[in-house]
Amino acid sequence: MQEIQCDVAVIGAGTAGMTAYRAAKRAGSKTVLIESGPYGTMCARVGCMPSKLLIAAADAAHHARHTAPFGVHVDGPVRVDGAQVMARVRRERDRFVQFVVDDVQGFDEHDKLRGRARFLSDHVLQVDAHTRVTAGHIIVATGSEPVRPKELQALGARLISNEDVFDWQDLPQRVLVIGAGVIGLELGQALARLDVDVSIIARSQSLAGLSDPDVRQAARAIWSKELNLRADVTVLGGDIVDGKARVRLRVNGQEVLEDYDYVLAAAGRTPQLADLGLENTSAQWDEKGRPVYDRATLQLHGTPIYLAGDVNQRAPILHEAADDGRLAALQAVSAGAQPPLTRRAPMAVMFTDPQVAVVGTPFKALPQGAVVGSVNFANQGRARVMLRNQGLLHVYAGADGRFLGAEMVGPDAEHIGHLLAWSLQMELSLEQMLAMPFYHPVLQEGLRTALRQAQSALKGR
Incomplete structure (x- = not known):
């Protein structure tokens, strides 16, 4: 068993974790960066960048089909080659990921630990079976993961998240998207414009994170012209039938069965805190079972532990995750003496x-x-x-x-x-x-x- 003593331990090498590591190192602290999965941020691997690559292809197809009103006529129908679309998405995605991997490879090898970290106490982490880390302060930057509806667990590999889409070798024929938020609408519209038969459902009238009723109504009216967008739909269950995902829904009070190649779960993400062993620390918990932290400092109440990035669910956006990482590191290395950062306009x-x-x-x-x-x-x-x-x-x-x-x-x-x-x-x-x-x-x-x-x-x- 290897024993490591350090000032700051960072769990997770995503945007928040990498930023925290750099900030702590610049401050002169002995810092360890722990990662159990592949290097490369969520943004580069399965989020911002690959989704924009898919959207760019969809926009190209859409614009090519809508030139006639300008008096510009394209002979013949527009043909979407799904294999070529996805090949470019994967190729460019891998390029963005490599940039991040190159950054991590530039970190001091003695600072990097591979394995799953688990708290033994406020200051002690066990990393797999090979290393025990004792740290003055610990920054948790493990990110988030998609919520998969429990009613559809029987669908197995046919129930996917955005994290699965970008590894497709070709485009499917028919997809059900559950969720009318950012991920559901971005990917749903992109796939529809690439000739995939898409249906987008939501359990309520919420749409795109808009709270202004007039703006929300305008958005629904616009998207409903090209998308099969249904609100107030309840997911009842699902099974695999003849190799397809058969989904049972309640729509307008009626129970219906619909078959799809895939069901894309896009109705939210949850913090990756399971199996971290936070119950072995002095962390406090709210009525919903979430660890209580100070939003100004990101510190878990009564502990030397900080939540940075998507794992704290404060503002799951790349630039905010980077700010979180820097803030958590500065708080850790100063033992709370550093004043909190002035936040950017949301x-x-x-x-x-x-x-x-x-x-x-x-x-x-x-x-x-x-x-x-x-x-x-x-x-x-x-x-x-x-x-x-x-x-x-x-x-x-x-x-x-x-x-x-x-x-x-x-x-x-x-x-x-x-x-x-x-x-x-x-x-x-x-x-x-x-x-x-x-x-x-x-x-x-x-x-x-x-x-x-x-x-x-x-x-x-």
């Missing part, structure tokens, strides 16, 4: 077509006296020029004129969302935002329209 982007952006305070959390400014992209000049004229943007401001946040479905929401997040982080008012330059003709003129409307609402009081 934002989320969904890469559907049209895209979705949510920035700052969402509609459901607006304070009393807030106003809403709106723009419908149906008649926005640049959007009409590009035949991308659909969507709705709502911006929110406080009674003092300070910009609070926005929810949007529409063209180039990723870019408009960034402008809004930067404005929020700089604590700009509507007046200051409207004083910024708006070129003509650009989609951002639609943002100016919404800001003006919110300003008028304030002045009209």
Whole structure:
């Protein structure tokens, strides 16, 4: 049995873990990085990057099929070669993963441990059967894993998650997507545009993380034109019949049976905390069985342990995971003396077509006296020029004129969302935002329209 003493032990070599390791090392701490699975972040292997590769192929197919309104005619039908699509996805995915692997290979070999870590106490970890690590502070950065509906466990390999899609050798014929959040809608629309027969179901009316009812309604109306999108559907069970996944659903009060090649579970992710042995520590637990931690410092109450990245479910986004890793490391090496980081303005982007952006305070959390400014992209000049004229943007401001946040479905929401997040982080008012330059003709003129409307609402009081 090998014995290791260190200042900081990091469990998990994803985005948060790698960032924590680097930060602790820069601070001069003896640091150990422990990983049980393959190197390469979730973003590179099964998340952000491979999904965008699939979406890029889907966008190419969609644009090729919709040139006629411009007077541009492509002879013959568009043909999607699923094997070629997936070959490029895997090839480019592996390239992104290799960049991360190369980074890890550059770490000091004496700092890396391979194996599954388990807590024996607040300060002691057992790594497989070969190493015992005693650390002053421990950062848990084990990430999250997909939730697989227990009602469908009988489907076996036909029940998949996004983590399985990107290893396909070819595209299937028919897929059921469970969940109308980011993963379900991004992958569902992409597969549908690549000639896969897709049905997307959700157990409620929730859609794309939108809380503004008008924006959510606009999004549903747009996507329902091309997608089989069903709300308030209950999954009852499933079996394998003739090699297919037969799923039993309750739709509009009626029980139905539907057959698919695969069922894609995309209704959420859960922290990877099982088998870590946290019950052997001084960690406290809430009524839902989750470890209690300080959101400002990421420290588990009463312990030298920190939760960084997706495992804490605070904001499961790559840049937030990186910030978490740095914050946890700085707290650990300073024994809590380092003040917490100033957090970035919250934002989320969904890469559907049209895209979705949510920035700052969402509609459901607006304070009393807030106003809403709106723009419908149906008649926005640049959007009409590009035949991308659909969507709705709502911006929110406080009674003092300070910009609070926005929810949007529409063209180039990723870019408009960034402008809004930067404005929020700089604590700009509507007046200051409207004083910024708006070129003509650009989609951002639609943002100016919404800001003006919110300003008028304030002045009209």
